[in-house]
Amino acid sequence: MKATAVAPSNIAFIKYWGVKDEILRLPKNGSISMNLSELLTTTTVEFNPDFYQDSITVNNIQEIIEGNRIIKHLDRIRKLANSDLKAKVISENNFPTSTGLSSSASGFAALTVAGAAAAGLQLSEKELSILARQGSGSACRSIPDGFVEWLDGDTSETSYAVSLYPKDYWDIVDVVAVVSTIKKEISSTEGHKLATTSPFFDRRLQLNKEKMRLVKHYIKEKNFTAFGQLIEAEALELHAIYLTSHPSLIYLLPASLRLLHLVKKWRQEGLEVYFTLNTGQDVHLICEKKNAKKVVQKLSVLDEVQNTIINYPSKGAHLIKKHLL
């Protein structure tokens, strides 16, 4: 009745933003991502008839049970397993949470895999992805390996992620530049609901299918230049939607903006690196492995950068034997 899983966070190259169904977390559009080797959540779940209430500890802090998203997810698992046993959950991230580093993706993927196993469920990768999606949309992409596509789908059964290529397919790197560890004011869950208030959101959706086709083509051809240009434009488009939503969502800090300018400058000087961004202030710098050291060196002398995390493509969520409790 006890299981532990490790799951990676992921960085979207084509972003999920906006929901067709808030409860089921069906996205307005498809998305493409890569799992990240150094942004990991480890979670142990134990269901036990001796527990009289659920208890959740994340990064050594006991969580309040009321309205808790983790409890809601345990309820989904209990429903599937036809069980009413209470659970103990211990979860640890090896990186700061709620700063745009997608702790909800790794968190809900790890919770899904550990929780399903602890409940005695034997779910396929597709079923795990569908379940993870309901906890946090982007978590569905942390289930399969490597480079991943989330098929948007109009129903719960058709909205899940699949692996396009395994982790060793392409030697690209995501150097995360942490510019601040302050927590964002508006979470992604709340932000998704505002997407349609941007006058540019419909246009964004119209362009999504072609963008998805192109990014898959560039990944297939390993055309890093075309790929980089496309994902950088996509990140800026996402933030254009944020800025023009009502209320407006302004996640970038002066330090983030300085990095965006620098990335363009470094490119002009011959270092091929592109940026992408999520719902937060940190900047993800994408480059080929051969350039990763140079990128880290450039970042290391900047006062704005508190920390860098070098991520390689990674496998998806999986069970491990060592429990946290």
Ligand code: PMV
């Ligand atoms: O899964 P959520 O609700 O945390 O939303 C993720 C939103 C973005 O990170 C901005 C885009 C994405 O596809 O990961």
